Every structure is written in C-alpha cells, then in structure tokens.
Amino acid sequence: MPIEIPDVVIDRLPVYARALAALERSGREVVSSQELGTQLGVTPAQIRKDLSYFGRFGKQGRGYNVRRLLEELQQILGLDHKWTMVVVGVGQLGRAVLSYGGFAPQGFEIVAAFDSDPAVVGEQIDHLVVKAVDCIREELAVRAVDIGIVATPAAAAQQVIDALVEGGVRAILNYAPIAAHVPAHVRVKDIDPVLSLQSMTFYLKSEVAPSTAK
Amino acid sequence: MPIEIPDVVIDRLPVYARALAALERSGREVVSSQELGTQLGVTPAQIRKDLSYFGRFGKQGRGYNVRRLLEELQQILGLDHKWTMVVVGVGQLGRAVLSYGGFAPQGFEIVAAFDSDPAVVGEQIDHLVVKAVDCIREELAVRAVDIGIVATPAAAAQQVIDALVEGGVRAILNYAPIAAHVPAHVRVKDIDPVLSLQSMTFYLKSEVAPSTAK
Numbered sequence: 001m002p003i004e005i006p007d008v009v010i011d012r013l014p015v016y017a018r019a020l021a022a023l024e025r026s027g028r029e030v031v032s033s034q035e036l037g038t039q040l041g042v043t044p045a046q047i048r049k050d051l052s053y054f055g056r057f058g059k060q061g062r063g064y065n066v067r068r069l070l071e072e073l074q075q076i077l078g079l080d081h082k083w084t085m086v087v088v089g090v091g092q093l094g095r096a097v098l099s100y101g102g103f104a105p106q107g108f109e110i111v112a113a114f115d116s117d118p119a120v121v122g123e124q125i126d127h128l129v130v131k132a133v134d135c136i137r138e139e140l141a142v143r144a145v146d147i148g149i150v151a152t153p154a155a156a157a158q159q160v161i162d163a164l165v166e167g168g169v170r171a172i173l174n175y176a177p178i179a180a181h182v183p184a185h186v187r188v189k190d191i192d193p194v195l196s197l198q199s200m201t202f203y204l205k206s207e208v209a210p211s212t213a214k
Numbered sequence: 215m216p217i218e219i220p221d222v223v224i225d226r227l228p229v230y231a232r233a234l235a236a237l238e239r240s241g242r243e244v245v246s247s248q249e250l251g252t253q254l255g256v257t258p259a260q261i262r263k264d265l266s267y268f269g270r271f272g273k274q275g276r277g278y279n280v281r282r283l284l285e286e287l288q289q290i291l292g293l294d295h296k297w298t299m300v301v302v303g304v305g306q307l308g309r310a311v312l313s314y315g316g317f318a319p320q321g322f323e324i325v326a327a328f329d330s331d332p333a334v335v336g337e338q339i340d341h342l343v344v345k346a347v348d349c350i351r352e353e354l355a356v357r358a359v360d361i362g363i364v365a366t367p368a369a370a371a372q373q374v375i376d377a378l379v380e381g382g383v384r385a386i387l388n389y390a391p392i393a394a395h396v397p398a399h400v401r402v403k404d405i406d407p408v409l410s411l412q413s414m415t416f417y418l419k420s421e422v423a424p425s426t427a428k
Contacts, residue, residue, distance in 0.1 A: 077413070077415055146418055171418055173411060177232070189410040191407060193405060194228070195229060197361065198228035199221075200387075
C-alpha cells in the first residue's frame with residue numbers, strides 16, 4: 001500500500017474517476033491531463049502529480065488510456081466494492097438522502113434507516129422500514145455495515161456516532177453541524193452547507209460592491 | 215487584504231469560528247490552541263499556522279481571547295454581513311434546503327426559489343412562492359443576490375449556473391453531481407455525498423476485514 005498520501009489528493013481522485021467515467025461513456029479512449037484539467041478546473045500538473053502517488057499511468061505525450069486509468073482509480077478508491085450504509089435521522093434531510101438515486105449506481109447501498117421519533121419508526125420508505133434509533137447497536141451486531149450517514153439534529157449526533165462506531169462502522173458521512181469525535185480508525189466526512197457558504201463569503205466579502213454591501 | 219492564503223486554510227476558519235462561538239456561549243473567555251485542536255481533531259500547530267496568515271491573535275502561553283478571536287474571524291470571513299441566496303430546484307433536496315433552519319441564524323437568507331416543474335411553480339413554501347426557472351435572470355435583474363444554491367438534476371445544473379452567474383451571483387453552492395464551469399470571479403463549493411463517500415472508501419478498502427469483503 002502507498003502511504004502518506006495527502007487527504008486532499010484522495011479527495012480529488014473520485015472527481016477524476018467521475019470525469020473519466022463520463023469520457024468512457026462517450027466513447028473516448030485517450031485523454032490528456034491538459035484536457036482533463038480544463039474540464040475539472042485544475043492544472044494538468046496537479047493531475048499528473050496526484051496520479052504520480054500511485055505509479056505511472058500515462059505515456060509521455062500520449063495522454064491517459066481512459067478505461068485503464070478509470071479502472072485503476074476505481075481499484076485504488078475501492079469503488080469496485082459494494083458498500084453498505086445506514087441512515088440515522090429520517091427528517092426532511094434524511095428523506096432526501098434515502099430517496100437520492102445517486103448512491104446505488106456507485107455501489108453504496110442503504111440497508112437500514114433509524115429515527116428517534118415514535119411517529120416515524122415503523123414507517124415504510126421504499127424498501128426500508130424505519131427502525132428505532134435505540135436499535136442501532138443490535139442491528140449492527142447482526143449485519144456488517146461499512147458507513148453511517150448521520151442526518152440527525154446536532155444535539156443527538158455524537159451519541160448516534162458513538163453507537164455506529166461501537167457497531168463497527170468505520171466511516172461516517174456527517175450532516176449534523178458538529179465536530180464529531182471518533183477513534184483514529186474511523187473516517188469522518190462532514191457535509192455542512194453553512195461551513196461551505198462561510199468559506200465562500202471570505203472571497204465575496206473582499207470584493208463587495210457598494211450596491212450589495214449591507 | 216492578505217493574499218495567497220491557501221483555500222484549505224479558508225475552509226478551516228469557519229470550523230474554528232463555530233467552535234469559538236460555542237465556547238463563547240458557554241461563557242469561556244480564553245482557549246488554548248491545544249484545547250481547540252483537541253476539540254476539532256487538528257493539531258495546535260495547524261491552528262496557530264492558519265491564524266498566522268491574518269496576524270498575531272494569541273499571547274505566547276496565554277491562549278486566545280475567545281470573543282476577540284471570534285470577532286476577528288467573523289470579520290475575516292464576512293460572517294458579520296448579511297448574504298442573500300436563491301435556491302434553484304425544489305425537489306426533495308431543494309425542500310430540505312429550504313426548510314433547513316441553520317442558514318438564517320448565520321446571516322444567510324433565502325430570498326427566492328425556482329423550479330422548472332409547472333406543478334411546483336406557484337407553490338408556497340414558508341414565506342416563498344416558487345418561481346419558474348426561466349425567470350432567474352429577470353428576478354436577479356431587480357434584486358441583488360450573492361449566492362445561488364443549485365439543487366437541480368445534473369442535466370439542468372450548468373444551464374442554471376450560467377443564468378445565476380449572468381445575474382450577478384458570485385458564489386454557487388452546488389448540490390448537482392457535475393463539475394460546474396464558472397468564470398474566474400465566481401466561487402463554487404460542491405456538496406456531493408457520493409464524492410465524500412468515495413474518498414472515504416479509499417481508507418476502508420485498505421483494511422477490509424474478510425468478513426466484510428464483498
């Protein structure tokens with residue numbers, strides 16, 4: 001295994017894989033780092049450097065073989081596996097997550113959903129029946145789950161994450177606006193639109209036009 | 215203005231600001247980079263380095279004044295402004311965005327919502343009436359909007375983003391699974407749960423136990 005690869009590099013690889021998959025679908029066989037970079041808004045040098053962590057993919061001046069590079073990235077990222085997920089929190093956001101059509105085609109299968117509201121527990125959503133949040137541990141005891149999606153209010157999130165981690169989940173997709181605490185062997189990705197907005201306003205602010213300043 | 219600050223540093227500042235705001239609410243006056251780091255899962259050195267881009271905040275060995283650092287960060291990030299946003303795409307995800315209570319308290323106000331479905335246009339959601347997506351340009355002509363939230367299907371997203379940018383929007387929060395093309399003066403943050411999942415499976419994969427390998 002290659003080690004010491006910066007997280008930001010790993011974060012970019014799925015973006016490359018997605019672009020390559022689109023190129024493959026359109027019948028393209030070869031793509032240059034230049035073209036890929038233009039398409040994705042990164043420099044060709046960045047792409048070559050990111051890929052260099054994993055060996056040599058392209059022939060100098062000949063570009064990348066689309067299918068081969070895609071397959072390599074899928075293997076590197078584990079996209080050729082099937083992964084199981086549970087969703088905790090079946091409010092408006094949790095429902096949007098459950099109804100999102102983009103997970104399954106990428107190998108991410110939601111196998112259970114949990115909520116703390118007795119009015120929601122027992123409700124059928126697609127092929128799943130919502131279970132009580134107190135049952136997370138026993139559910140995970142009988143079924144291996146790779147990833148937990150946390151769509152609860154902030155106040156409930158850490159407790160839910162603890163239960164998921166105790167149940168053997170090693171990756172958390174966290175929609176709750178908290179800084180989650182997990183053991184070192186567990187990965188967390190936060191999805192927090194407010195933090196994303198706040199990191200953009202830094203740039204907006206530096207060029208606020210008089211007409212839009214408030 | 216400080217320049218050449220890495221985007222990853224800007225991305226971390228809102229996380230610091232959020233932690234400081236929580237400390238301030240709990241009555242804390244001083245915090246060390248050590249304690250802040252433990253709370254957020256980053257090294258104290260990282261915090262000191264990130265803040266050093268903007269001047270000296272802490273006294274050696276005395277920690278940071280919570281309120282002063284928070285106010286500085288709010289000013290740096292433009293969190294002391296009010297920002298206006300429109301949401302395009304009022305499906306399940308767009309509705310979750312519209313009903314999310316976390317934007318307004320942080321100064322982000324949704325002032326309009328658009329959809330292409332005639333069955334949805336005209337629907338009242340909270341205080342907003344959903345408008346036709348074809349009206350984005352004329353709506354933005356009469357009202358300054360800072361940020362566009364794109365919650366449309368992938369196929370519609372670039373066209374919507376073009377309309378928003380033409381209308382003067384300078385920041386896009388993009389939920390659609392596409393690599394958006396925008397002019398250099400426009401910022402984009404993608405919220406794509408699949409990309410987040412795919413960058414975690416890299417780490418899961420390297421330690422897949424036989425019982426969970428598929």
